[in-house]
Amino acid sequence: xxxxxxxxxxxxxxxxxxxxxxxxxxxxxxxxxxxxxxxxxxxxxxxxxxxxxxxxxxxxxxxxxxxxxxxxxxxxxxx
Numbered sequence: 001x002x003x004x005x006x007x008x009x010x011x012x013x014x015x016x017x018x019x020x021x022x023x024x025x026x027x028x029x030x031x032x033x034x035x036x037x038x039x040x041x042x043x044x045x046x047x048x049x050x051x052x053x054x055x056x057x058x059x060x061x062x063x064x065x066x067x068x069x070x071x072x073x074x075x076x077x078x079x
Contacts, residue, residue, distance in 0.1 A: 007074055014067040021060030028053035 005013070032050045040046065 007070055010070045011067060014063045014070060017063040018060045018067065021056045021058075021063065023056075025053045025056030025060065028056065 028049050032046055032053065035046055036042065
């Protein structure tokens with residue numbers, strides 16, 4: 001039998017993942033924009049960086065849903 005994390009632990013883990021996803025997305029987004037403004041062509045490397053920035057936003061969004069579910073559980077609205 002596996003111990004289930006407490007609501008506080010789940011909230012902390014979700015917040016850490018949200019912040020990490022946003023930091024990665026904003027940093028890579030900045031890198032892409034700065035390179036484009038500097039005149040670097042939008043080649044495969046820059047496309048990959050832009051794709052990973054979008055993945056970071058999606059990652060943060062997914063765990064935002066998880067944080068919302070934890071908040072609902074805290075209010076006692078079900079699981």
